Amino acid sequence: MNKFSWIYFFSFFIMTTAVFAQKSAIYTHDLKEFDKAVSLFKGQQYASAQLIFNKVKQTATTEELKSDCAYYVANCAIRIDQANADELMEQFVTDYPTSVKQNQAYIEVAQYHFKQGNYPQAMQWFDKVDEGSLSRNDQEKFNFQKGYSFYNAKNKKEATTYLNKVVNSAEYGSQAKYYLGFMAYEGDDYKQATKYFDEVSGEEKYKEKLSYYQADMNFKLGNFEKAIDLGQKAMAKSNPLEKSELNKIIGESYFNLKKYDTAIPFLVAYKGKKGRWNNTDYYQLGYAYYKQKDFENAISQFNKIVGGKDFVAQNAYYHLGESYLNSNKKQEALNAFKNASEMDFDLAIQEDASLNYAKLSYELGNSYQSVPAILQSFLNKYPNNVNRSEIEKLVIDSYISSKNYKEALVLLEKNKSAENKLAYQKVLFYRGLELYTDTKYADALKMFTKASIEQKDPVFTSRALFWKGEIEYVMDDFREALLSFKQFAGSSQASKTPEYKNYNYNIAYSYFKLKDYDQAGNYFQSQIEKGTADKKRLNDSFLRLADCRFVTSKYSQAIDAYNKVIESKSLDADYAYFQKAISYGFMSKTDKKIEELNTFIQSFPKSEYKDDALFELANTYVAGNKNDLAIKTYERLNVEFKKSLFTSRAVLRQGLIYYNTDKSEQALLKFKKVAADYPRTPEALEAVATARLIYVDGGRVDEYASWVRTLDFVAVTDVELENDTYEAAEKQFQQNNTKQAIAGLNSYVSQFPRGIHSLKANYYLAQSYFSEGSENKSIPHYEFVIGQSRSEFTEQSLSRLSQIFLKSKQTDKATTVLLRLENEADVAENKTYAQSNLMKLYYENKDYQNSVLYAEKVLANPKTDDKVQSDAQIIIARAAIETGDEAKAKLAYAKVMTIAKGELAAEALYYDAYFKNKENKYELSNTAVQKLAKNYSSYKYFGAKGLVLMAKNFYGLKDSFQATYILENVIKNFTDYPEVVSDAKTTLDKIKTEESKTNSSITK
DSSP: OOHHHHHHHHHHHHHHHHHHHHHHHHHHHHHHHHHHHHHHHHTTOHHHHHHHHHHHHHHOOSHHHHHHHHHHHHHHHHHTTOTTHHHHHHHHHHHOTTOTHHHHHHHHHHHHHHHTTOHHHHHHHHTTSOGGGOOHHHHHHHHHHHHHHHHHTTOHHHHHHHHHTTTTOTTTHHHHHHHHHHHHHHTTOHHHHHHHHHHHTTSHHHHHHHHHHHHHHHHHTTOHHHHHHHHHHHHTTSOHHHHHHHHHHHHHHHHHTTOHHHHHHHHHHOOOBTTBBOHHHHHHHHHHHHHTTOHHHHHHHHTTOOSOOSHHHHHHHHHHHHHHHHTTOHHHHHHHHHHHHTOOSSHHHHHHHHHHHHHHHHHHOOSSSOHHHHHHHHHHHOTTOTTHHHHHHHHHHHHHHTOOHHHHHHHHHHOOOGGGHHHHHHHHHHHHHHHHHTTOHHHHHHHHHHHHHHOSSHHHHHHHHHHHHHHHHHTTOHHHHHHHHHHHHHSTTGGGSTTGGGHHHHHHHHHHHTTOHHHHHHHHHHHHHHTOSOHHHHHHHHHHHHHHHHHTTOHHHHHHHHHHHHHHTOTTHHHHHHHHHHHHHHTTOHHHHHHHHHHHHHHOTTOTTHHHHHHHHHHHHHHTTOHHHHHHHHHHHHHHOTTOTTHHHHHHHHHHHHHHTTOHHHHHHHHHHHHHHSTTSHHHHHHHHHHHHHHHHTTOHHHHHHHHTTOTTOOSSSHHHHHHHHHHHHHHHHTTOHHHHHHHHHHHHHHOTTOTTHHHHHHHHHHHHHHTTOHHHHHHHHHHHHTSSOOTTHHHHHHHHHHHHHHTTOHHHHHHHHHHHHHHOOSHHHHHHHHHHHHHHHHHTTOHHHHHHHHHHHHHOTTOOHHHHHHHHHHHHHHHHHTTOHHHHHHHHHHHHHHOOHHHHHHHHHHHHHHHHHTTOHHHHHHHHHHHHHHOTTOHHHHHHHHHHHHHHHHHTTOHHHHHHHHHHHHHHOTTOHHHHHHHHHHHHHHHHHHTTTBTTOOO
16 A cells, blocks of 8 residues: 555544534434324324424434334324325335335224224225235234224125124133124024124123123014013113114014014004114004094004005005994095005905905995995905895995996996896986086987886886976977876886876976966966975965966966965065956956056065056056046156157057047157157057147148158158068068068068168067077077167067176177176066076176175076076185185085085085085085085086095194095096096195105105
C-alpha cells in the first residue's frame, strides 16, 4: 500500500465511522419513539400513537421500521374511523408486500370491527386473511368470528361451514352450537336444532334464550303439550316481543288440542308481527269463539279476514256464515256462504256453502244473480245432493218469489219443461204487471196475451185476460178491451181473482168510451150494487152512471145519481151539482134550474165549472125573457173570466139580446167587439152576419161595407164559392174520410188562407193529419189555430202540439206551448198534463227551481192520480239531491215510497237506505237495501247502488269482510254501471288501506 492509499483509507475509515455513529444515534432514537407509539397504541390512544408512527416513518432508516410504522398508522386510522383508513391499509400491503405483519394486519382490523359489532366491515377484512398461515389459537378465533359474521349476514351456508370447524372448541364450541342450532331452527330442521340446543341447554347463559325456541320447535313438531309446558316456563323471563310469540305458541297449541276455551286468552294476548295479525290468526281466534258458541265474538274475528283465497279463508268464511245464521243475520250469512262456495280447497265445505247460499238467496233475494239461476246452478253442479228434491221445488217457486221476472223469463224460455209450464205462465203475468207499471204498454200486452194462452192455472188465465183488457183500454182499443173484460167475466175462476170486484167498472168504461151509454150505465149500476168497489171508484161509478143517464135523457135517474156524488162530498161534487141543475132544465123545471145554478155559483166559487154555470144561467134567463138578468149575468162572466171559452159567446149573446129588443146601437157595439177581439171564431162570423142585418135594415150598407173591409176574415165577394169549397171538405171530415178531407181542406186553405172558415179548416186539417200519423204535417195548422183569438179549438190544438213537440224532443217549443196550455186550459186534465210535463222539462234542462215549482203545482191538485203524484215527488226529491238540499230530498222520497210502484219505488227505497246510512243507522239502512233486493231485483242500477251502501253500512258496523266482499262483487258483476263501479273501487281502496294497518294478509 503506498502512502497515498493509506492516507485515503484512513480518511475513509474516519469518515465512515462518523457517519455510522450518527446513523446509530438516529436509529436508537427512532426505536425509542417507535416503542413509545406502540405503548400508546396498546393503551388505545390511537390518534397520539398515529402521530408518532408517522413521524418515525419519515426518519426511519430501515425498511423494516418503515413497514412497521406504515402498518400501525393504517391500523390506527381504522380504529379511529378515519375516512382514508382502508386506503392506508391497502397502501401498506402494496408498499410492503413481503411484510410479515400483512396477514396480522388483516386479522387485527377484522377482529377490531368484529368486536365493535361492525360485521360487514369485519367480513371485508376476514376475506383478505391467509387462513393457512394462522396459528391454532388464531385459527379457532378466526373461524368462529368469520362464521358468526356470515351468520349475521344471513349466509347460513358459509356460516355453517365455519362454525362447524369450532363445534369442539373449548372456547367457542358452545357459541357455535347455539348459532348452528338457531340456523337449523330457522330452516325448520328441528331435529338438528334440538341436537345442538340440547348440547348447550345446561349452560346458564343460554337457558333463557333457548326456552322460547324449544317451545316453538315442539309446537311445530306437533308436541303441543310440551310446547305449552316450555312456553309457560319461558314466559316469566321473556321480553315483551317474545311473550307475544309465546302466547301465540301456547294458544295455538291449545287450539290444536281442541281446548278452545283455554286457547282463547292466549290467542287474544298475541300482538302480531310488527303489530299486525294475519288471516290465520283471525281464523283461529274466531274458530275458538265459534266452538264455544260465542258467535258474536266469532263474527268479530272472522270478518276481519279480507281478501283470503286459501284453505284457511274458505274455512273461515264458511264458519262465519254459520255464525251469522246463528245470530239471525241472514244477509251477512248469504255473502259469507257465497264466498266459501267460490273456493274449492275443501269440496265438502264448498258444497254445503253452495247449498246455504242457494237457500238464503231464495229466502232473501239476491242482487248479484237471478235466484232461479243460482238454484239451478246448484242442481247442475251437485246432482246427487241429498237436498235435491227440496231445491227443485224452490227453483220452480223462485221464478215467482224472486220478482226478477225479466231474467226469470229468459231462464224459462230456455227450459220449457212440463214442470215449469205453470211457473212460466205466472212469470209472464207478473212481468206484464211490471211493464204496465213502467208504462211499457205494448210489451206488457204481449206478456198478458201469452199468459192467457198458456192456461195452466185458470186463475192466472183469468187475471191475464183482465189486464190484457186494461192495456187495450189504455191504448184506446176499446172494442178489444170490452171483449177481453167480457172474456174475463165469463171465465170459470174470475170470481177467485182480486180483479173480479172491479170488472163491471171496467166493462162500463169500455162501453162509455164506445158511446154506448145505456150499456155503460147498466154496468156502472151493477158495479154500485155489488158494493165491492173502493170509495173513490164507487163515487166515480155514481158520477158516470149519472152522466150515462143524462146523455140518454133519463134525467130523473141522473139527478138521483148526481145527488149521491154530492152527498159524498167528493172532488167531483161541483161537477155533479152543475149537471144536476142542467138536468132540471131538460125536465122543463126552469125555476128549479135557475135556483140550483145560483146555489152552485155560491157554493162552489172556485169551481172550474163556474163560467159554465154563469153562461148557462144567463141563457136560461134569456129563455125566460129575463133580459136584464141575462145581460148582468153575461157581464159578470165577462168580468170574472176574461179568458173563458164562453166569453166570446157571452158578448155575442148580449148583442143578440140588444138586437132582439131593438137596441141596435148597443147591439152593434157588442157585435163589433166580438169581431175585433175574437176574429175567425164562429161567434165572430155570427156577429158580422147579424150586424149586417142591422145595417141593411137601417139602410146603412155603405157603412157596413166600410166596416167589413177592416176585417181580414170576411170577404164581400166570392162568398158562395168559399162556402161551397169549405162545406165539401168539412163533409168528408165529418164522415171520417181522412184522405179526402185532407185534400179538400188543403184546397180550401190554399185558396182562402184568411177565409171566414180558415180557423175550422186549419183545425180539422191538423186533426186529420194527426189521426193518420202525419204529425209533422199537422204542426203548421195547429199553430195557425193557436195564433188566433181563443176559440173552442185552442185548447185541443195546444194539447196536440205539446204532444208532438214532446215526442220529437223539441223541448223549447214544447215548453212554450205547455205554458200556454197551463194558462188557457178549461179541462183540468189538460192543465195537469201541462204542469206535469213542464216540471219534467225543467228538470231535464237542470232548471231545478222551476221544476220544483211545477211539481208543487201538480201536488196541489187533489185530483192528480198516484202516478203523476209520484213523478212530482220524484222531481222534487231529485232536484233537492242535485242542489244539495238533502233534508228536502229525504222528505220527498219518503212521500214517493207511499205511492210509487216499479222503478220509482226502487229509487225511493234506495234513498231511504241512503239517508239512514248518512244518519249512521247502519242496520236500518241494510234492512232497506235487503227489501230493495227482495222486491225490486229487476232494477239492477238501484240494486247495485244499494249494495255499495250496504258495504258502507257493514264497514260502519265494523264488519270488514262483508264490506270488502260486497264491493268486490259489485266491481265484478255490475260493469254496466261505471259510476257505481267507480264508487265501489274508491270505497274498497279506502277500506283496504285502513285494514292493512292491522292485517298483514291484506294486499291492495
